[in-house]
Amino acid sequence: MTKTMGYRDWRWQARWWHHFFLLWSITDAQTRYSIPEELKQGSVVGNLAKDLGLGLSEIFDRKLRVASEAGKQYFSVDAGKGELVVNDRIDREALCGQSASCVLPLQVVIEDPLQLFRVEVEIQDINDNSPRFPSNDITLEIAESTVVGVRFPLENAIDPDVGSNSLKSYTLSKDECFSIRLKEVAGGRKVPELILAKLLDREKKAVHKLLLTALDGGNPLRSGTSQVTIKVLDNNDNVPAFEKALYKVSINENAADGAIIVQTKASDMDEGQNGEIEYSFGAHTSDAVLSVFSIDHVSGTVFLKGNLDYESTENYEIDISAKDKGIPRMEGHCTVHVDVLDFNDNPPEIILTSHPKPVREDSPDGTVVALISARDLDSGDNGKVTLQLHKKCQFSLRPSFSQNYALVTRGILDRENVSLYNVEITATDSGSPPLFSKKMIPVSITDVNDNPPVFSQPSYNVYLKENGVPGSILYSVSASDLDFGENAKISYSILDSKVQDVSVSSYVYINSDNGSIYSMHSFDYEKLKVFQIQVQAKDQGSPSLSSNTTVHVFILDQNDNAPSVIYPSSAVLGSLSHQRMPRSAKAGHLVTKVTAVDADSGYNAWISYKVAEATDASLFTVNLYTGEVRTKRAVSEQDDSSQRLLIEIKDDGDPVQSSTVTVSIQLEDGLHEPILDLRQKVTEPSKKTGRITLYLILSLASVSVLSVVTFLILAVKCIRSSRSSGSCCMRQGDYDGYKNPNRNLQIQLNTDGPIKYVEVLGGDMLSQSQSFRSCMSPMSPMSEYSDFTMIKPSSTTDFKEVISVLDASLPDSTWTFESQQVSR
Numbered sequence: 001m002t003k004t005m006g007y008r009d010w011r012w013q014a015r016w017w018h019h020f021f022l023l024w025s026i027t028d029a030q031t032r033y034s035i036p037e038e039l040k041q042g043s044v045v046g047n048l049a050k051d052l053g054l055g056l057s058e059i060f061d062r063k064l065r066v067a068s069e070a071g072k073q074y075f076s077v078d079a080g081k082g083e084l085v086v087n088d089r090i091d092r093e094a095l096c097g098q099s100a101s102c103v104l105p106l107q108v109v110i111e112d113p114l115q116l117f118r119v120e121v122e123i124q125d126i127n128d129n130s131p132r133f134p135s136n137d138i139t140l141e142i143a144e145s146t147v148v149g150v151r152f153p154l155e156n157a158i159d160p161d162v163g164s165n166s167l168k169s170y171t172l173s174k175d176e177c178f179s180i181r182l183k184e185v186a187g188g189r190k191v192p193e194l195i196l197a198k199l200l201d202r203e204k205k206a207v208h209k210l211l212l213t214a215l216d217g218g219n220p221l222r223s224g225t226s227q228v229t230i231k232v233l234d235n236n237d238n239v240p241a242f243e244k245a246l247y248k249v250s251i252n253e254n255a256a257d258g259a260i261i262v263q264t265k266a267s268d269m270d271e272g273q274n275g276e277i278e279y280s281f282g283a284h285t286s287d288a289v290l291s292v293f294s295i296d297h298v299s300g301t302v303f304l305k306g307n308l309d310y311e312s313t314e315n316y317e318i319d320i321s322a323k324d325k326g327i328p329r330m331e332g333h334c335t336v337h338v339d340v341l342d343f344n345d346n347p348p349e350i351i352l353t354s355h356p357k358p359v360r361e362d363s364p365d366g367t368v369v370a371l372i373s374a375r376d377l378d379s380g381d382n383g384k385v386t387l388q389l390h391k392k393c394q395f396s397l398r399p400s401f402s403q404n405y406a407l408v409t410r411g412i413l414d415r416e417n418v419s420l421y422n423v424e425i426t427a428t429d430s431g432s433p434p435l436f437s438k439k440m441i442p443v444s445i446t447d448v449n450d451n452p453p454v455f456s457q458p459s460y461n462v463y464l465k466e467n468g469v470p471g472s473i474l475y476s477v478s479a480s481d482l483d484f485g486e487n488a489k490i491s492y493s494i495l496d497s498k499v500q501d502v503s504v505s506s507y508v509y510i511n512s513d514n515g516s517i518y519s520m521h522s523f524d525y526e527k528l529k530v531f532q533i534q535v536q537a538k539d540q541g542s543p544s545l546s547s548n549t550t551v552h553v554f555i556l557d558q559n560d561n562a563p564s565v566i567y568p569s570s571a572v573l574g575s576l577s578h579q580r581m582p583r584s585a586k587a588g589h590l591v592t593k594v595t596a597v598d599a600d601s602g603y604n605a606w607i608s609y610k611v612a613e614a615t616d617a618s619l620f621t622v623n624l625y626t627g628e629v630r631t632k633r634a635v636s637e638q639d640d641s642s643q644r645l646l647i648e649i650k651d652d653g654d655p656v657q658s659s660t661v662t663v664s665i666q667l668e669d670g671l672h673e674p675i676l677d678l679r680q681k682v683t684e685p686s687k688k689t690g691r692i693t694l695y696l697i698l699s700l701a702s703v704s705v706l707s708v709v710t711f712l713i714l715a716v717k718c719i720r721s722s723r724s725s726g727s728c729c730m731r732q733g734d735y736d737g738y739k740n741p742n743r744n745l746q747i748q749l750n751t752d753g754p755i756k757y758v759e760v761l762g763g764d765m766l767s768q769s770q771s772f773r774s775c776m777s778p779m780s781p782m783s784e785y786s787d788f789t790m791i792k793p794s795s796t797t798d799f800k801e802v803i804s805v806l807d808a809s810l811p812d813s814t815w816t817f818e819s820q821q822v823s824r
Contacts (some may be wrong), residue, residue: 030118030119030120031046031048031051031052031117031118031119031120032119032120032121032122033045033046033084033119033120033121033122034121034122034124035086035090035121035122035123035124036123036124036125036126037090037091037092037123037124037125037126037128038089038090038091038126038128039086039090040086041086041087041088041089042085042086043085043086044083044084044085045075045083045084045085045086045121046083046084047081047082047083047084048077048082048083048084048108048119049064049077049081049082049083050082052108052117054082054110056079056080056081056082058110059077059079059082060079061112062110062111062112063110063111063112064077064079064108064109064110065077065108065109065110066084066106066107066108066109066119067106067107067108067109067353067354068104068105068106068107072088073087073088074086074087074088074090074104075087075104075106075121084119084121090123092123092124092125092126092162093129093160093161095123096123097160098160098162099162100162100163101122102122102123102124102125103120103121103122103123104120104121104122104123105118105119105120106118106119106120106121107119107353107371107373107404109353109354109371111354111357113367113368114354114357114368114369114370114371114406115368116353116354116371116400116404116406118401118404125161125162125163125165126161126165127161127165127216127218127219127220127222128161129159129160129161129165129222130159130216130222130223130224131157131158131159131167131214131215131216131222131223131224132157132158132159132214132224133155133156133157133158133212133214133224133225133226134155134156134158134284134286135155135226135284136225136226136227137226137227137228137229138154138155138212138226138227138228138229138284139228139229139230139231140152140194140228140229140230140231141230141231141233141328141329141331142196142200142230142231142232142233143200143232143233143239143328143330144199144200144201144202144232144233146196146199146200146239146330147196147199148196148197148198148199149195149196150195150196150239151181151193151194151195151196152193152194152195152196152333153183153191153192153193153194153282153319153333154180154191154192154193154194154212154228155192155226155284156189156191156192157170157214157224157226159214159216159222159224161216161218164217164218164219165216165217165218166216166217167190167214167215167216168215168216168217169182169214169215170182170192170212170213170214170215171212171213171215172194172210172211172212172213172228173210173211173212173213175208175210176197176198177196177197177198177199177200177208178194178195178196178197178208178210178230179194179195179197180192180193180194180195180212181193181195185246185317185335185337192212194210194228200232201232202232202233205232206231206232207229207230207231207232208229208230208232209227209228209229209230210227210228210229210230211225211226211227211228212225212226212227212228213225214226233327233328233329238268238269238270238274238275238324238330239268239324239330239331239332240266240267240268240277240322240323240324240330240331240332241266241267241268241332242264242265242266242320242322242332242333242334243264243265243266243267244264244334245334245335246334246335246336246337247262247264247334247335247336247337248337248339249261249262249336249337249338249339250338250339250340250341251304251308251338251339251340251341252308252340252341252343253308253309253310253340253341253342253343253345254308254343254345255304255308256304257304257305257306257307258303258304258305259303259304260301260302260303260304261293261302261303261304261336261338262301262302262336262338263299263300263301263302264279264300264301264302264320264322264334264336265300266279266300266322266332266334268324268330270324270326272326273324273325273326274324274325274326274330275324275326276324276325277300277322277323277324278297278298278322278323278324278325279295279296279297279298279299279300279320279321279322280295280297280320280321280323281293281295281318281319281320281321282318282319282320282321282333283321284319285318285319288313288316289316289318291306292304292305292306292307292308292316293305293306293316293318293338295320300320300322302318302320302336308340309340310340310341310342310343310378310379311346311377311378313340314339314340315337315338315339315340316336316337316338316340317335317336317337318335318336318337318338319333319334319335320333320334320335320336321333322334342378342379342380342382343378343382344378344382344429344431344432344433344434344435345378346376346377346378346382346435347376347427347429347435347436347437348374348375348376348385348427348428348429348435348436348437349374349375349376349427349437350372350373350374350387350425350427350437350438350439351372351373351374351375352370352371352372352439352441353370353371353372353373353404354370354371355370356369356370356407356441356442356443356444357369357370358443358444358445358446359409359413359443359444359445359446360413360445360446360448361413361414361415361445361446361447361448361450362413362448362450363409363413364409365408365409365410365411366398366408366409366410367408367409368406368407368408369395369406369407369408369409369443370406370407370441370443371404371405371406371407372387372397372404372405372406372407372425372441373403373404373405374387374403374405374427375403376429378429378431381429381430381431381432382429382430382431383429384429384430385403385427385428385429385430386427386428386429386430387405387425387426387427388425388426388427388428389423389424389425389426390424393410393421393423393424394409394410394411394413394418394421395407395408395409395410395421395423395443396408396410397425407423407425407441407443413445414445415445415446415447415448415483415484416451416482416483418445419444419445419484420442420443420444420445421442421443421444421445422440422441422442422443423440423441423442423443424438424439424440424441425438425439425440425441426438427439447483447484447485447487447488448483448487449483449487449539449541449542449543449544449545450483450545451481451482451483451487451545452481452539452545452546452547453479453480453481453490453537453538453539453545453546453547454479454480454481454482454547455477455478455479455535455537455547455549456477456478456479456480457549458549459549459550459551459552460475460477460549460550460551460552461552461554462474462475462517462551462552462553462554463554463556464519464523464553464554464555464556465555465556465558466522466523466524466525466555466556466557466558466560467522467523467524467558467560468519468522468523469519469522470519470520470521470522471518471519471520472518472519473516473517473518474508474517474518474519474553475516475517475551476514476515476516476517477492477515477517477535477537477549477551478514478515479492479515479537479547479549481539483539483541486539486540486541487539487540487541488539489539489540490537490538490539490540491512491513491537491538491539491540492510492511492512492513492514492515492535492536492537492538493510493512493535493536493538494508494509494510494517494533494534494535494536495534495535495536495548497532497533497534499528499531499532500528500531504531504532504533504534506520507519507520507521507523507531508520508533510535515535515537517533517535517551523555524555525555525556525557525558525600525601526561526599526600528555529554529555530552530553530554530555531553532550532551532552532553533550533551533553534548534549534550534551535548535549535550535551536548537549557600557601557602557604558600558604558653559600559604559651559653559654559655559656559657560600560657561598561599561600561604561651561657562598562651562657562658562659563596563597563598563607563649563650563651563657563658563659564596564597564598564599564659565594565595565596565649565659565661566595566596566597567593567594567595568592568594568661568663577592577661577662577663577664578664578666579591579592579663579664579665579666580665580666580668581631581635581665581666581667581668582635582667582668582669582670583635583637583639583641583667583668583669584635585631585634585635586631586634587631587632587633587634588630588631589630589631590628590629590630591620591629591630591631591663591665592629592663593626593627593628593629594609594622594627594629594647594649594661594663595627596609596627596649596659598651598657600651600653603651603652603653604651604652604653604657605651605652606651606652607625607627607649607650607651607652608624608625608649608650608651608652609622609623609624609625609626609627609647609648609649610622610624610647610648610650611645611646611647611648612646612647612648612660613644613645613646614643614644614645614646615640615642615643615644615645616639616640616643618632618633619631619632619633619635619639619643620632620643620645620665622645622647627647627649629645629647629663635667639667640667641666641667641668642664642665642666642667643664643665643666643667644662644663644664644665645662645663645664645665646660646661646662647660647661647662647663648660649661
């Protein structure tokens with residue numbers, strides 16, 4: 001066994017060398033082994049792994065496999081040793097016939113990355129076949145008048161071996177009348193001819209028996225024999241003679257049935273039946289010839305009667321016999337050599353050397369997808385094959401060695417757009433007309449995690465009622481991923497953030513599988529009105545990709561707070577508040593004012609007042625929106641001195657929340673009315689309060705003048721500023737009240753002198769949405785902060801008067817006015 005490394009076929013190299021470096025580094029030096037035929041199964045051909053530069057681990061890891069272009073797998077690889085071993089009986093004669101060279105090309109394919117190596121195994125002939133004659137007995141009839149030197153063709157022996165093991169010579173047993181001579185024919189073959197060396201004498205010897213022996217050149221030498229029987233016939237003077245001993249003709253393999261191949265012609269100098277000739281094929285003509293050709297027995301014309309196939313038989317040698325009808329029958333021979341001309345009758349064939357592997361969508365250009373070979377059974381230009389792909393295909397073909405190609409990627413692949421390519425390959429030969437064939441190769445694209453999850457919305461708004469049940473679902477976010485498999489599996493999580501200095505995870509949690517967000521406790525609108533949740537969607541790819549979205553949670557107010565009474569400040573819910581008023585009070589007298597607030601918002605915080613119970617319902621009334629308690633009529637002597645009012649305070653929510661306060665009013669004689677009503681003319685003030693009232697009026701007048709001047713200056717500045725900056729500290733409605741002549745200022749005093757209640761009203765006194773209220777009670781805990789609450793100030797409210805009263809009452813304090821609010 002021999003091995004040849006670096007073998008180069010120069011004709012092949014000149015055609016393909018400039019393509020090799022593109023795909024495979026080993027293809028510039030082929031690996032070639034030589035082995036004799038008929039080796040036992042398991043015999044080692046060579047160390048394939050070592051010769052290809054591969055480690056033993058790569059044989060298994062990279063799935064090394066051997067493909068034979070002959071179709072049958074004669075070889076395999078021992079994965080443990082890396083050796084190429086014989087897998088089946090190899091008969092050189094069956095593989096290559098009489099061809100002088102017998103080479104089995106192997107394609108060694110390894111994956112990850114896909115590579116192709118070409119290995120050639122030369123099969124050497126051994127002398128395992130003896131020469132063999134088509135028949136063991138040959139019978140010839142020769143007239144005794146035949147002249148010396150006439151030649152008679154004999155059957156060829158057949159030896160399938162080649163080279164030195166092929167048929168070399170013939171021998172003939174000793175006979176004084178006959179000898180043997182070798183005649184060389186087309187293709188270098190030698191055929192035996194029997195030569196008449198001495199005149200025959202039938203009376204002496206009517207039958208000659210000779211032994212014809214065929215010898216090969218092998219070692220040890222092998223031989224085959226055939227018995228030649230010669231019958232000597234009485235005289236028939238002349239032998240039919242052909243015009244040519246050899247006829248050479250050519251015919252296209254696509255010739256029609258019945259086509260004339262050649263017309264042979266022989267002549268016989270005899271007359272009568274001795275000169276009539278009958279043509280036939282030689283006695284030992286093979287079945288292959290008889291199945292394809294026929295001969296006219298009278299004219300000697302050879303016809304085509306079967307189908308020619310250049311790919312199976314390129315030429316035929318036909319022995320033609322011409323016999324006369326004399327006694328004995330004389331026979332002449334000639335040879336017809338028929339060359340079959342190739343016709344382009346075989347379409348090219350596309351063969352997948354390796355099946356296509358799935359390709360990652362991020363594969364670079366030139367990634368090998370599959371190995372492909374092409375072949376055409378025709379010869380010459382008819383057998384030259386060109387492979388082509390569609391111009392817009394994402395793949396291309398790179399040629400390697402003879403008729404072998406690699407299908408490689410070209411351009412950017414995107415599984416999300418196309419997950420499966422059906423690559424159509426067209427093979428066209430160079431015949432005339434050209435033939436072509438097509439093959440569809442499916443190439444699947446495997447996913448790469450190149451797409452992050454995408455939420456259905458960039459952000460989400462969730463409106464949640466307060467006081468919900470802990471564990472209830474708030475909302476479900478969803479995201480999608482264009483990738484596939486694990487790369488498209490999404491898990492959801494909440495990113496850590498703070499809500500009122502507390503981690504958001506203490507408020508909510510999320511189902512990682514479906515994105516449902518749940519509350520961990522109930523929410524209180526009065527404590528928390530809005531917060532944000534940062535949700536992350538992450539896929540399971542490697543590396544994983546993620547995206548974020550924001551869930552804005554708005555807590556919706558529910559009517560869960562009852563109104564809380566803040567004045568009378570001494571009144572606890574449902575308790576008694578004591579008030580005094582003079583019996584001289586007239587109708588509309590302001591007794592007191594009940595003020596309440598509601599922690600809710602919107603309609604839930606709109607408060608209304610009504611008298612639920614009263615000692616005398618005809619004497620007092622309460623304003624529905626302001627909570628002012630006034631007399632409905634003048635107090636009479638018959639009215640009880642002790643009056644009791646139960647005032648109910650309700651909000652506008654659903655369900656309605658309410659609270660009550662009880663006001664006890666003591667009617668006293670001699671108690672002067674402490675209310676100064678500017679809407680009525682003051683006639684004769686009492687001596688006790690006249691001086692205080694006078695001082696107060698003078699203070700209010702002076703402060704009012706100063707306030708008007710101040711506000712006019714501010715208004716001018718604001719108008720100028722608004723023209724330049726587009727904004728103003730006070731809107732038009734804020735100073736329209738200066739033009740309103742119908743203003744009402746009411747001041748309520750304690751008996752000891754300090755201010756108890758100040759109110760400025762403008763426009764509709766009964767509308768809560770158009771009033772400004774200020775409540776001060778020096779006796780209450782709230783007096784220290786002088787809390788002022790405004791609900792939609794009217795455009796006609798005179799804020800100057802409020803500040804004037806405040807300045808007069810609290811001269812040591814500083815007050816500022818800003819955008820419809822009074823603050824300290």
